[in-house]
Amino acid sequence: YSRAGNTTHSGNVHAIQDDEKFSYGTAGFRFKSEKLPFIVFRCAYVASLRARQLNSAIGVMITASHNPSCDNGVKLVDPSGDMLNEQWEIYATEVVNATDAELPAAVRALEKQISVGKTQLSRVVCGMDTRCSGPCLMNAARAGAALFNVQFDDIGVVSTPMLHYAVKAFNEPKFAEPTHDGYYSAIADSFKKLYEITEEPKDSRYQPKVIVDCANGVGAPRFRNLLERIPSSLLEVEFRNESEELNQGCGADFVKISQKLPANFSPTAAEPKCASFDGDADRLMYFRAKASENSESNDAELFDGDKIAVLIVTYIREQLKDYENSTPMERLRLGIVQTAYANGSSTRYIREKLGIEPIIVPTGVKHLHEAASEFDIGIYFEANGHGTVVFSEIFDRIIRRTPTESLPLRRLALFSRVINETVGDAFADLLAVEAVLRHYGWSMDDWAEKLYRDVPNVQIKVPVIDRSIFKTTNAEQTLVKPVGIQKMIDTDVAKYNNSRAFIRPSGTENIVRVYAEADTVENTLQLGKSLEQVVL
Ligand code: NG1
Ligand code: ZN
Structure with a gap:
């Protein structure tokens, strides 16, 4: 499960270059499924460290939610069934981004950093959705968790909420049975x-x-x-x-x-x-x-x-x-x-x-x-x-x-x-x-x-080359970068009654999203269209 030996569910080697970087976004790691085996392997390893640190069950969910079936993804779930702690998102990103040569050192550094308490309750609980790349990624997760000798529970094909529920149930037996x-x-x-x-x-x-x-x-x-x-x-x-x-x-x-x-x-x-x-x-x-x-x-x-x-x-x-x-x-x-x-x-x-x-x-x-x-x-x-x-x-x-x-x-x-x-x-x-x-x-x-x-509303996905140039503030309702765009948005919005609009970069797709509301359906569509032009 190295970058160089990353192998897809159809058995083809799909090497990942050392300079290809990934980041743990709002939906964890989510890409074309062929990129995922080495990512899932490393994430399950990170989950096993977290499990040892807290002497608890940690979840790994293999899914790309509403994305097409050729995609897949992985996200980690903390002991009470919540999303992963933010510091650990950074650890996961670091471990995934290490080159094959850097990995052993990165791992040693991380293992040194976290203090491991009692470990008898530590386990990695893993579920997957119905995508055909799922079983291969489940194997990658099992191998990742095995590196640190943490018990691995494959709970099979489940909805994402079932996995969250199971993690909480493992950690709080009074909550429910973890099945x-x-x-x-x-x-x-x-x-x-x-x-x-x-x-x-x-x-x-x-x-x-x-x-x-x-x-x-x-x-x-x-x-x-x-x-x-x-x-x-x-x-x-x-x-x-x-x-x-x-x-x-x-x-x-x-x-x-x-x-x-x-x-x-x-x-x-x-x-x-x-x-x-x-x-x-x-x-x-x-x-x-x-x-x-x-x-x-x-x-x-x-x-x-x-x-x-x-x-x-x-x-x-x-x-x-x-x-x-x-x-x-x-x-x-x-x-x-x-x-x-x-x-x-x-x-x-x-x-x-x-x-x-x-x-x-x-x-x-x-x-x-x-x-x-x-x-x-x-x-x-x-x-x-x-x-x-x-x-x-x-x-x-x-x-x-x-x-x-x-x-x-x-x-x-x-x-x-x-x-x-x-x-x-x-x-x-x-x-x-x-x-x-x-x-x-x-x-x-x-x-x-x-x-x-x-009120009538519209949402438009606008593909962009680099969404990272878009920066927002005010709960994402105001664009601060690229400079000048927010002014254009304000001018357009002011042309309509009861209108409201904002543009923000997606955290999960390479697009920016335009959202607009106005008094009538026609005006809303018009406002949406003119804002789309602002980004294009
Ligand atoms: P992005 O792509 O960052 O807009 C989308 C959804 C979020 C959330 C995440 C995670 C919209 C506008 N955005 O995020 O609400 O569900 O996916 O799946 O629906
Ligand atoms: Zn979903």
Whole structure:
């Protein structure tokens, strides 16, 4: 697994030059799959060091999420199921960037630097998505972890959130059993119990049926496994896009960016409630065919991460009232975290109607998760459908572990276990959304009308030669470099009503992203186009 001997899953040597450098980005290392064997090998070694340092389980996830099937990637997961500690991202980058000749010295230096405590609990837990390069990379990971003699657990083909969940479960046995079954039953059992103590309103328009676009990824087999534990009278799921080309014309990212129906969804058929996963099932997007005079139109109406976040926060706040009424002195702090991509309407609604000041952080789950963890109940969602709710120890003590007769508080405790608090999880989030819709007796129409309406928005990917020349500030909403561009953006934005726009370099693809909002669809598209010209 050296750079010189880097061998692809088809058995060809694909040497990596000494001067080719890589960096641990928002999604770990993510490239064409042929580059990955030596990277995964070295990352698993770094994971084993981290495991020894903390005497804990550390996760390695092999996936490239919504990217095409020829890509793959690897990211590491810290003991509580969180993203890897930042200093260790730097270590991982250093180890991967060492030449073959430099590697032994780099490794010795690192081994000297970290102090190793007791080691009997140290292990590397590794999962992969459905890509055909996965098994070869799993072998590379096993070999990497073996260098330092750390136990290796191959948990097979899993969604990214299942891997995060398993890592936490290995380290906190009370949390759940660290197996596929442990994950399925913890979530499904909480969903069923929550169902039992939720009374659907008499005039309910809720439909217990969802059509799910699995992006031809890991969501198909694993969500089927989870649903085996939930009677179809409680929730019926129809699966689409299970085994064709991964992420091709489908999946949460496709639906979000194109605002179109994914492959195999028809605008004319009666498909009232649909949802889309991404390739590794950590993103969830609800959608339905957009009402249109043109029966051929493939336009989708999105119920994205922002809509999901607002739905969930509305529910949590309502359940929490009981607690606040009985103990007015001891409040649980409820917060909501978004990024600049959140629809302006959602941010305004949260601020003005819910009376909560949303926290805006830079793109990347790490930033959202961190900010949400400051609260007793921290809700975070990216507009693209990646998000969850995190709970503090105080919440755990007061709401989960204190027996109560209060139905709202019992519901809140169960809801907090349906959610996968380690990371955004398409399966858990879908069950959480269904539980809330049923609680309110809401149809998709209700969900669309009773909260807020999106302002028209557009996202454009602009390919660039070197995205590193773009530097931002103000939670990525202002460009400081190249000098002068921000002025041009401001001039364009000022031409439209209710407009907002920003340009930032992607952390995962060699593109910059243009995001724009304005009063009408036409103006939004125009603004987007003119901003695209600014970058080109
Ligand atoms: P970049 O490529 O940095 O915009 C994308 C998503 C992030 C996050 C990461 C990791 C958007 C606009 N960006 O990041 O939210 O999900 O991928 O997968 O959706
Ligand atoms: Zn993903």
